[in-house]
Ligand SMILES: C[C@@](CO)(OP(=O)(O)O)[C@H](O)COP(=O)(O)OP(=O)(O)OC[C@H]1O[C@@H](n2ccc(N)nc2=O)[C@H](O)[C@@H]1O
């Protein structure tokens with residue numbers, strides 16, 4: 001095999017409940033992940049050394065050195081296999097960079113699947129999941145896809161069966177937000193308000209809405225503890241969320257650490273109309289309709 005192509009989805013967090021700050025600098029979470037049909041593509045080609053080239057959406061903002069999560073993934077996999085391997089990685093980005101949709105995690109997961117195949121390692125998914133968790137909290141979910149409840153720092157996953165397809169619109173902003181900065185702002189706001197931070201719990205109403213495929217109920221239950229922090233760091237997002245609500249979205253939420261905003265629609269037609277309306281209202285750089293759940297990193 002001289003070349004392998006893998007497609008990996010973005011995610012939205014339909015519930016993100018942030019618990020207390022841990023000693024290791026992470027927060028315990030209940031993170032209900034939902035994979036959506038905005039895909040990066042990772043192409044892995046035979047090579048002597050490990051390198052990466054990035055094309056597409058905001059490619060100039062992605063590092064091509066060891067800071068690239070895909071490079072880290074290739075190195076981690078080679079180390080796990082106990083050999084020196086090379087690969088030329090080409091990443092075609094559609095997932096917004098630093099957008100709260102796990103684009104870097106997607107590329108890392110895609111690289112694990114692609115190199116496992118290219119190098120003929122034949123490692124089972126469980127091994128890839130373990131390597132993924134060391135690369136980043138969201139990387140295991142990018143492998144798994146679908147809908148899942150993440151606990152711990154988000155890396156311990158329990159799959160959720162959902163009833164049918166949900167239709168979304170993602171309002172993509174100019175520029176990104178740093179995940180670490182948004183978590184730090186969340187801690188700062190909580191301390192300033194003297195909040196007692198509760199242990200995170202999955203919402204029964206939200207899980208039931210997912211299971212039943214009830215978009216209206218899901219829209220009412222969307223919840224993100226990082227949203228106040230993201231709004232504090234990017235005040236303009238309040239207008240974006242409001243515009244979506246006024247245009248009739250069933251739910252409006254910041255995706256993860258933001259700044260992408262996610263809107264739930266009743267069906268595909270409404271999603272298309274919402275996307276046009278959001279761009280027309282001038283509250284985002286672009287708006288992308290998508291659906292979920294979709295499969296995790298898969299060879300195409
Ligand atoms: C917020 C979420 C929601 O799914 O993703 P994004 O919206 O950024 O994509 C995740 O929790 C991000 O996961 P990921 O981007 O993989 O984070 P990591 O690389 O593991 O950690 C980056 C930094 O985020 C903070 N962090 C991350 C996860 C966690 N449970 N608690 C944290 O406090 C820490 O400051 C950490 O140093």
Ligand SMILES: Nc1ncnc2c1ncn2[C@@H]1O[C@H](COP(=O)(O)OP(=O)(O)O)[C@@H](O)[C@H]1O
Nearest residue numbers: 067068069097098099100101102103104105107
């Ligand atoms: N393959 C990659 N794609 C995107 N960003 C990457 C990648 N590798 C490393 N990064 C770095 O990770 C940061 C967070 O990117 P990303 O994963 O897209 O955002 P988020 O954590 O908000 O979902 C970027 O600002 C970039 O510097």
